[in-house]
Amino acid sequence: MSLTLTYFPVRGRAEVIRVMLKDQGAEFDEKVITMEMWKESTLKASCLFGQLPIFEDGDLTLYQTNAIRRHLARKLGLYGKDQREAALIDMMDEAIQDLLNKYVKLMFEKDDSGKEGYLKALPTDLKPFEKTLSGDKGSFLVGDKISLADYALVILLIHHQVLSPPCLHAFPSLQSYLKRLCARPNLHAYFHSDDFKNRPIIPGKRT
Ligand SMILES: N[C@@H](CCC(=O)N[C@@H](CS)C(=O)NCC(=O)O)C(=O)O
Structure with a gap:
């Protein structure tokens, strides 16, 4: 195809x-x-x-x-193993899209005046993802297989690290998640x- x-x-x-x-x-x-x-x-x-x-x-x-x-x-x-996982993937994906939309808006601003406020609010935006990935909940946002939502989060986190290299320092689960996913052979x-x-x-x- x-x-x-x-x-x-x-x-x-x-x-x-x-x-x-x-x-x-x-x-x-x-x-x-x-x-x-x-x-x-x-x-x-x-x-x-x-x-x-x-x-x-x-x-x-x-x-x-x-x-x-x-x-x-x-x-x-890449949409979970059943309807329950698909619903959770959609939920996580919507939250990722919310942050992505904020990020895109910042990127298209004419100057850097919004960056400080954006970075101040970022920990609050990242916290739900850290919570979801913390503990022994597994390697992915939902279930035990990579999904639609993981790809969106990985690329968004990479872009945030460009925006502010230390932005994940307070988020150990997000850091190890990103490291793990970026080490997948094809992504690496x-x-x-x-x-x-x-x-x-x-x-x-x-x-
Ligand atoms: N909702 C659309 C938005 C697409 C969109 O904004 N495309 C932009 C590039 S990212 C574009 O084509 N810009 C050129 C134009 O509008 O003339 C999507 O997600 O695909």
């Missing part, structure tokens, strides 16, 4: 899709669209909601990052690749 991801040459919203596919060892093609291409071509007009990413799975064309993520999770078995290889390292988080911004 041929898989194709079309997106800008940044991590952005599509990074979590790349991470899922890489970790699962799924072959996929990437079509990279520069801003110039986006502005000059008819691609925007052809996109259902006028935005990227586009994900093609054979003859299925999907827009909307979270719809793409859920499609891949169902297809690749991907996170050390030039492909990942050279891709800015958003246009013109690495921090």
Whole structure:
């Protein structure tokens, strides 16, 4: 089955899709669209909601990052072992999306004036994840297998460590979780690749 991801040459919203596919060892093609291409071509007009990413799975064309993520999770078995786990994965994922939305808003601010307030509030935002992963509850957010939500949290934590390297110091469970997941062979290889390292988080911004 041929898989194709079309997106800008940044991590952005599509990074979590790349991470899922890489970790699962799924072959996929990437079509990279520069801003110039986006502005000059008819691609925007052809996109259902006028935005990227586009994900093609054979003859299925999907827009909307979270719809793409859920499609891949169902297809690749990353949505828990039963309905109960799927519900818990959705719950964790919604909380991750809340933090992601705050983070994206900060990234698109014109100056750094919001960063201090953001970092002050961050421990409160991270605490529920630390609590979920603490004790002997296992290696993943839900159940005993990696899920949709874990990929979203891993990439969000990596981006937060770029924003503020010490931000996880008070969160031992999150730290060991991140270390463990980043050591998965396919993720380790991907996170050390030039492909990942050279891709800015958003246009013109690495921090
Ligand atoms: N809800 C959509 C939002 C997509 C979105 O905001 N895409 C941005 C890039 S991250 C885009 O295509 N920007 C160019 C434009 O709107 O012209 C999703 O999650 O896929």
